Amino acid sequence: MPEILKAKRKKNKESKPVIVYLLNALKGLILTLVLLGIISIILLNNASFTVFYKAFSYIAVGFGGAISGFCAYRRLKGRGIINGAICGALFGVILCIILFVVMGFNVNINLIYILPLSIVCGLVGGIVGANL
Secondary structure: OOOOOOOOOOOOOOOOHHHHHHHHHHHHHHHHHHHHHHHHHHHHHHOOOOHHHHHHHHHHHHHHHHHHHHHHHHHHOOOHHHHHHHHHHHHHHHHHHHHHHHOOOOOOHHHHOHHHHHHHHHHHHHHHHHHO
16 A cells, blocks of 8 residues: 655754744844833823933833843743843844934944843843743
8 A cells, every 4th residue: 555645744843043032032122112112102291301211211121131031041941141141132232223223323322221231131031031
């Protein structure tokens, strides 16, 4: 009796780490942009930029970095410190590029703070993901 050839599906659902890092950095970026959009709407109504709004914007960036590091560790299951730092750095670079373009290619000191903040918060998110 002839054997019918069937297409075999891959049972290994592991993705390449670069793609996983990129997708998780985009998750954090979307979350950060939503939080920054909320801040922008509030500022349109109040029209007074205070220290609270500046701190909340840095908290939004840190939260996005932590979420990206947390999700990267959960997906890759490696070392939380390394996965979180890599994904946080990627998140920070993408966010800096977007803000650099939006600001009209002007470098501000506040833009320079974003990259170390996102790396540290991604690192913390990876450690938290590893310990939960």
